[in-house]
């Protein structure tokens with residue numbers, strides 16, 4: 669019973685700081701192509717809000733809804 673090494677590796681992996689990951693939907697550009705209407709156009713990426721870095725816990729759908737709602741009169 670000497671699993672000390674394995675357990676230690678597990679702990680160090682868990683303590684590793686979370687690296688900001690590139691936003692996949694926009695590939696880090698901060699812009700995505702919107703196909704909501706017949707004209708495709710670039711819009712600010714709702715997943716990173718234009719930052720190009722994936723934001724954890726981001727509710728993209730909720731944010732998108734707000735954007736659409738604010739555009740309507």
Ligand SMILES: [Zn+2]
Pocket residue numbers: 691692693694695696697698699713714715716717718719720721
């Ligand atoms: Zn993005």
